[in-house]
Amino acid sequence: MEANRIVLDSVVRYPVKGLAGVPTPDPVRLEPGGGLRWDRSFAIARESSIPDGGGWRPREEFFHLARHEQIARIAVDFADAETDAPHLTITSADGRAASARLGAAPMPDTGAIDGLLRSALDEGRADPRLITTGSAGLWDWPRAHLSIINLATLEALGREAGEPVDRRRVRGNLYLTGLEPFGEFALIGRRIRIGEVELEIFQPTDRCRATTIRPVDGVSDLNIPALLGARYGHMFCGVYARVVRGGTLRAGDEVLDTGSTIDPAPAGESGWPRTAQIVERVGESDDVVSFWMHDPLGLLHAAQPGTHVRLHLPQEPAPNWRSYTISGVEPGRFRISVKRDGRLSTLLHESRPVGSDIVVSGPHGTAEADDGDRDLLLVTAGIGITPAAALLRSRSAQSKAGRVRVVHAERSTTSLPLWAEACRAIGDLSDARASLHLTRETPPTESVGFTAVAGRPDADALRAAMADLDLARADAFVCGPGAFAAGVRDMLVALGFPADRIRVDAFYSPATPDWGPPRSPRAEGPLPVDSSAGAFVWEPGAGTLLNAAEKAGLDWPSECRVGVCGTCVRAVAAGEFEYLNDPLFDAGPGRVLACSAAPLTALRLDGPPDASSLDPLGAS
Template sequence: MSCGAQRLRRWTAPSDLHSDRLPRSRGDPARFHGRGEGDTMSAPRIASITRYPVKGLPGVTADAAVALQPGRGLRWDRSHAIENGRVRIDDPAAWNSRDGYFHVARHEEIVRFGMALDDAEGDRPTLTVTAPDGRSAGAALGDATRSDSALGTLLRDTLPSGPFGSPRLIRTDATGLWDWPDAHVSFINLATVRALAEAAGEHVDPRRFRGNVLIDGLAAWGELALLGRRFRIGTAVLEFFQPTDRCRATTIDPVRGVSDLNVPGLLASRFGHMYCGVYARVVSEGEMRADDVIVPIDEARSGAATETVATPTVVGEAEWPRTGRIVSREPAGARSESFWIEDPSGLLGAARPGQHLRVHLADQHAPSWRSYTISATAPDRARITVRRDGRISSALHDGFTAETDLVVTGPFGDVTLDRAEERDVVLVSAGSGITPSVAMLRALAADADPRRVRVLHVERTAADLALWDEVTAACSSLPDARASLHLSRSVEGATADGARVGRPSAEDVLSTIDDLDPDDVDVYVCGPALLTSEVRAVLHGAGVSTEHVHAEVFYSPTTAELTAPREPSSEGPHRITAGRRRFTWTAGAGSILDTVEGAGQDWPNGCRVGACGTCVRTLVSGEVEYLVDPIVPPPTGSVLVCCSAPVGDVEIDEP
C-alpha cells in the first residue's frame, strides 16, 4: 500500500474504457521523454512480468503470455493476503488498506518467504509457500484459505498473532488488493532504477518496488511521459493514470529482509519528489508477454479510417511528477530567461499568484531539481523566469528550448495573493524575487482590483532587470499603484529607468506605506533573508502587524549526504500527547514517529529525513530537537515527527 493512499484524485481519461474511441496523446505520439526534437525513445519494451499471489510476499515471474481484462490486472495478482490480527477487517472479501494485512513496510521479514505458483493462468493454480526456516506447504488456491490446511498451519507457526487473532490467509472477492482499488498493473522503468543507483552510489534491486512490469528502452523518468495516455502492449490496451509514491517498504532489501537503503529519502533529497513507477489500468482485453513493445495507441491504430479520437482529461495532484514541455523561451534581462511550460495536468495553469513549481532534470547529477516561482500563468501552462545562477538554472539556460520536455511538480506554496481580500498590497523584492511580485501584479491588473498597490524592487544593475516592464505596465493599469526601483550598483545609465542608485533605506521602505493604513495592508517580501528581516522590523515599527508581512521561503535541494540520526541530547522518559493518546519516549526509542509506531500506531510518513513533509504535525506545546537536519524545514509551529525527538514533555496534534 502506498503511503499516499488516502489521496483519491487520478489522471483520468474518457469513461468509455471498453470502447474503441481511444484518446490521442498530446504532441508527437512517438515521443516518450527526451531533451529535444532528435531525442526520442520510440521503442520501450517489457523486460519481465511478475505477479504477487499473496500481498506482501515475494512475486512469481511469468514465463509465458499473461491475460489482461478490463477492471482486472494480472490473474491472481494480489488475490490473497494474510490478516495480521492487529486491525479488525469487517469484510475480508472486499478491498481493504494494507493496515490489516502483513505488509513489507511493517513486517519486513516476510520478504524472506519463498513463493511458487504453478499454472498461474489457470482456474486452480497451486500455491507453494516456503518459510524462512525451510518448511514448505502448498495448496490449490481454492483451498489455500482453509484454516486446517498445511499452508494455514505454516503461517500460524511462522508469523506473530495480533489482538484480533492469528495470521489467516484470505482471498478477496475484489479484483485485487493493489495499492489503489483501480491500480491494475504497476510499471517500473529500469533506467529510473539505474538513476537511483547512481545517486545512491550502490546497486538498487528493482524488486524493492514490487512492480508487475519492468520496462526498458526509456530514458530515466521517461515513464512519466506515459501518464494520461493509452498504449497497446501485445494485444491489450492499457491507460497510464498515476505515478507511484514510495514509502518505507522500498527501504527493505528484497532478499535479506532488512532495511538498508532509504529510498524515499533518496528520492526526496536527490530528485525532489517521492515517486518511482507508474500505474496503469486495463482498457481493452488481450495478452502481453516479455519483450512486447509499448506502442502509443495513435501508432497502434493508424490507418483505422473509422476511428474517432477523444482527448483525455488529465487530473492530478500537485506533488505528482509529470512530463511537461517548454513551448516558448524568451530573454528577460542580461542574465535571465523566461520559459513557458505546458503542463499535461493543467495544475500549473491554475496556480495562485505567489506559488512555485519544481523543475526536475533527469539527466543531471543529483540533486537534480530546483524550485522556481511562477511569474505568469495561462490555461494549461505556466511561466518561470530563471536567472543563470547555479547548476540547474545553468542547465536550463544551456540546453532547453521550445519543444523540449522536462519533469515538473507543483504548484506549491501557501504565501499567495488573496484575490478576494480588500486590504491594500505592498510588494517588496530583490533580484529574481521579482517573480512573485509580477505574478501578483498580473492578477491584480486582470481583476481590475481597486486596492492601492505599492512596489519596491532592488536589482544590481539596469541590465540585470527582469520583467520590470511588466511591473510598470500592471501599475499603469491599476487605479492607484506606484513602483520604485533601486539599483545597488552605480553604473552608467543606472537611472535610465527612473531608478535610484544604492540599496533602499529604512525611509524608502516606510515610503511604501506613507499614505496607507498600517492596520489595513498586506506586505509580500521575496528576496534574501536579510532583506526580509529588515523589512519586517521597519514596518513593524511603523505599526504593520508581523502577521501581515508575508515571506515564504521555499527550499531547493542540499548537497548534503543522507546521514544516520544523531544521539538525542535527553535520556527521557518524556510524555508525548497526541489527542487522547499518550506515549512514552526514551532515548533508545528513536524519533517521535518511531515511538508511536512502536506502540502500534500507523502515522503518515515517507522519507524519514525531513524532505517530503508527509509526517508534519502541529506542535501544540513543548520543545523538540532534530536527530537528522530536515532537508526541507517545516512551517513555523510544526514538527516533522519522522526525524525529531522530544526534549521534554510535548503535545502534538493527532493525524
Template sequence: MKNLVGKLLRIMRYPIKGFCGEEIVQIKLKKNHGIAHDRRWAIRNGSTPQDSAHDWQACQTFVRMTQHEDLPLYNVEHCKNSLYLRHPNGERIAIKKYKNHTEQLSSWFSHNDMGLSKSNDSTAYWDHKDAHISIINISTVKAIAKTAGIDFDPQRYRGNLLIETKEPWSEFALVGHRVSIGSVELEVLRPIERCKSTSVNPATGVSDTNIPHLLSSQYGHVYCGVYARVVRAGVIEKNDNIYVVSPAKNAIEDGSRTSTAPSPEQWPRFMQLVKRVKESHNVESFWFKDPLANVIGDIVPASYLRLHIQGDYGPITRSYTISKSNISDGTLRLSIKKESGEAQFSPWIHSMLQVGDTLLASGPFVDPAMTWRPDIKPHKELLIITAGIGITVATSIIARLKKSNYSSTVNIAYSVRYKKDSALWQEILEDTCLLETVTPFLYVTQEQGLRQTKDKKNGRINVSNITKNLTLDNIQVFLCGPASFSKSMRDSLNHKGVSNDDIHEDVFYSPKSFSAGMYNKPANKEPSLSETSPISFVHASGEISNLLWKPEHGTLLNAVEQSGISISANCRSGACRSCLYRIEGDIENLIPPVSPAPKNWAYLCCAAPLSSVTIKGKVNSQ
C-alpha cells in the same frame, strides 16, 4: 502509427500482498483486471474489520513492509494447487478462504485480531483501487543505482512489468497514453510514488538504502515507475516489444481522481518549451506547456516548479517561481536569471533548451505556511518587498490581484543594483496601471546619475517611506529576495510593530544532495528527551486526541500511529512531505529531512518532541 519505446523484460506477480513474488513468462490479461492471482491475498493487521464484500482496501489495513521489513524472507509456495506462506523459521500456513489463522499470524507479526483476506474476483489488494498493473523501467533503476553508487535488485520496487527503454525516466512520458504489449493494450494513468518499503533489500529483508530520501534529494521527487490499466484483453510475453499507440483521452483525468493517490501537481512529467522571451540582459522567460494543466487548474500566487535534469556530475533539481500562467492554453512562465560562477542549471537552460524541447518538471508547489489569498483575506492591505529575481513572486501576486479586482491598498517595493537589472518591472507597472490601489516603488542601489522620481529612488529600500499609507495592524507582507535582504526588511518591519505572523517570507528549496553514504540507512539520532511527553493531535474535524510520546517511539509519527491514529506517511525520511503538519511546541529532528520544514511545521517522520506538543492541520504533500 505505433512508436517503439522499449521491451518487456520480466513479468512478476505477488500472490500475497507485501510478500515475495514469482516470475512468469506469459500471461493472459483481462480488461480492467490485473495479472491473475496478483495480490489477491493479504494479511489483515487488525486495524480494520474484514470487508464482507471482499472489495479493495487500503494498504494500511494489511501487514506491509513499511512496518515489517522482513516480509521478503517469508516464502510463498505453490504445492498441488494450494498456496502456502512459510515463516523464515520453517513454520507454514495454508492460505485458504474462510480460515483466518488468527493465533498463528498474531504470533508471527504481533498484531491483535489478525486474519487472511482474499479479494473478490473483480479486484485485488493493489496500492490503489485503480493500480491494476505497475510498470518499472530498468533503465531508470540503473540510473538511480549509478547515482547512489550502489547496485539495486529491481524487485525492491515490486513492479508487475519490468521494461527497458532507451532513456531513464522516459516511462513518465507514457502517462496519458495508450501502449501496446503483445496483443494487450494498456492506458498509463500516473507515476508511482515510492514509499519506505522500497528501502528494503528483498534478498535480506533489511532496510539498507533509503530510496525515498535518495530520490528526493538527488532527483527532486519520490517517483519511480507508472501505473496502468488494461483496456484491451490479450496475451503478453517476456521480450515483447512495447509501442505507444495514441493519446488516451481520459487516462490522466481518471488517474487524478483516485483519492488515495498523490495529487497531480506532485507527478513528474515532461513539459514542452513553447516560447522564450528576453526580459533583461541576464533574465529570460521560458514558457512551458503542461500536459496536466486540465487536472491541476488554477495556479495560486507564489507557486513554483521543480525542474529536473541530468548534469555533468549527476542529477540536478532547481526550483523556480511561476511568474505567470495561462489557464486557457495550459502554459506557464518561469523567468530565470542566468547565474555565473559554479552554477550549472541556469547556464544550461539558457544555452541548451530550445523551443520544442521537453524538460522533466513537477509542481506547482506552494509554501504551506502561506495563508493569505486575495479571495480569503480580501480586506488585508498588502506590502510586497522584493529584490533581484524575487520579482517573479510579485508578478504572480499582481496578476492575481488584477484578476480578482482587489480593492485594498497594495504597495510593492523592488530593489535592484542597476536599472538594467529590473526584469519584469515594466510588466508590473503596466499591470498596476489597471489597479488604482497599487503603488510601485523602484529602488536602484548602485547606479550613479539615476534620475529620481516619486516612485524611483537611489539607495536601499526605505521601509518608512513604503509603509506611509498602510495600516500596519491590518497588513500582509510578502518578502522575496536573498536571505540577508529579507532579514533586514523583516527587522525593519518588526521595529515598526509589524508582527512576524503577518510577514510571509517566500522560501522554496531545491532539495539538498547528500553523499552516497547517507543513503545506506544511517542510524537515527536518539531523542534528547528521556521522559514521556504529552501530545495533542487535532484532527481535521476539530476533534482532539490526547496521547503520550515515549522515548522508545522515537519520532512523533511512531507515537501517533501506535496510538491508533492513521495518517498518510510514505517515505518516513522527510522526503515526500506526506506527514508535514503544523506544530506548537519545541521539537528536534532525529532524521535530517531532505528540505527544511516551514516555520512552525514539522515532518512527523523526522521529528521528536522536546516539550509537550500540539499537532494540527494537514497539508497535501508538496
C-alpha cells in the same frame, strides 16, 4: 515516447499483498478492468473482523512492508498461476513451510498457512491470517491494475546511492528496458501496447518506506524516498496502468505507443512529475529569459500568485532539480522567468529552445491570498520580482480598491526583467505607485510610471512607501536574496508593519541526506508521550514516535515513513526530541516528523498543523 526500442523485460506477480513477488516467465493473459491473474488477490489480515471477499481495502488493514518489515523474510512459491486453482506455498525464515490449494473452493482451507503466519509474525494483539479479496486485487489504489517499472530509473538511483538498487524493492509487475531514466513519466496520460494488451498510463508511483527494506532479510538500509527527494526533487519511481484492451503479453514483447491519449485526461495532483513543453521564450533582460510552458495536466495554468514549479532534469548530474516562482499564467500555459545563475538555470538558457520537453511538478508552496481590497506592499530585489509580477497581474484583474506600493532594487537598467510589465500593471490600478532603486547605475533623468533613485532601499524608502497604507488591513510581500529579505523584514517590523502580515519568500537548495539506516535512540526510556489523539509510552525498541503510537493502537496519518512527505507532522507543545534519520522535509519550528523522530524527554504533542503551511522539499 522515445525513439529507442522499448521492451518488456520481465513480469512479476504478488499473490499475497506485502509478500515477495514471483517472476512469471510464461505468457500471461490480461483482461480489461483487472491486473495479472491472482495478483494481490490475498493478504495477511491484522484484525479478525476483516472479512474474506470484501473487495479493495487500504493497506493499513493488512500486514505491509512499510510497517511490518519482518514479512520480507517470508518466501513465496506460486504454482499453476494461470489456472483456477493455483498452489501457494510460504516458507518462514527458519525454513518451515505451509501450503494451500487456492480457488479450489469458495473458502480455501488456509489453516496451515495461518498457523505459520501466527508463529512467524508475533504482533501481540494482531491475529494474522490469510484472506481473499474477491474479484479485485489489493493494488495500491483501487484501479491501479499494474505497476510499471523503468529499469533505467533504478540504474540511475543505484549510481546516486553508490550501490545497486534491487528491483524487488519497488515491487513492480512489468519491468521495461529501453527508456531513459525517469522516461516513464512521459507515458502519463498516454496509451501503450505490449503484445496484445493495451494499457492506459494514468499516474506516477510515489515511494514509501517499503522501498527502504532490503528484500533478502527485511532490514531498512537504503532510504529510497529521501534519495529521490534530494537528488531528483520528487518521490516518484514508476507508473500505474489500467488494462483497457485484453490479450496476452510476455517478456520480450515490444512496448509501442498507440498514438492515443487518455480521454478525459487524468485529473492529476500537483506533486506528480509530468512532461511539459516549452512553447515560447522571451528575453526579459541581459541575463533573464522567460519560458512559457504547457502543462499536460493543466494544473500549472491556473497557479496562484506565490506558488512555484519544480523543474526536473533527470539526464543531468544530480541534484538535477530546481524550483522557480511562477511569474505569470495565461489560458493553456504558465511562465517562469530564469536568471542565468547556477548550473541548471544556465543549462535552461543554453539548451532548452522552443519545443523542448521538460519534466515538471507543481504548483508547490502556499498560494499568496490576494484580497484586492487590502493594501499591498511589495519589496523585491533582482529576480525576486517574479512573484511580485504574478501578484500584480492578479491585482490588475481584480479591479479592487486596495492600494499598492512597489519597491524594487536592481543593479542597472540593463537588468530589469519584468519591470515594464509590472509598471503596466501598476498603471492599470486605481492607487498604485512604484519606486526603482539602482545600486550600480545613476538613475535615469526621466521615468514613466515609477520613481527612480540611487542606492538600496533603506528605512526612509520603506517609510515613504508605507506612509499612506492602512496598516490595519495591509499585507507585505518581500522577495530577494536572503540577506536583503531578512533586512527588509526587520526594517518593516521596526517601522510598525504588523509582523504577522509580512511574508518573506524563502529559497531552498537541494540537500544531501543520509541514505543509511536510522540511528539508535539516545534516550533510555520509557518516556510518556501525551497527544491530542491519546497517550502512550515510548520505549527505545519502538524506534520512532510513529512506531510507538501505532503499537499503542493510535492511527496517525503517515505515508513515506522516512521524513520526506510531511504527512506525519505533529505540533510539539512541550518536550524535546531527536531525529533518527535526517529528514528532507522541513517541518518548521515547534513541529516534529513522527516517522523519523524519537523523544529525548517526556513529550506533549498536538494534532497536525494546517496543511497549507507545509511544503515538501521547500521552495527555491
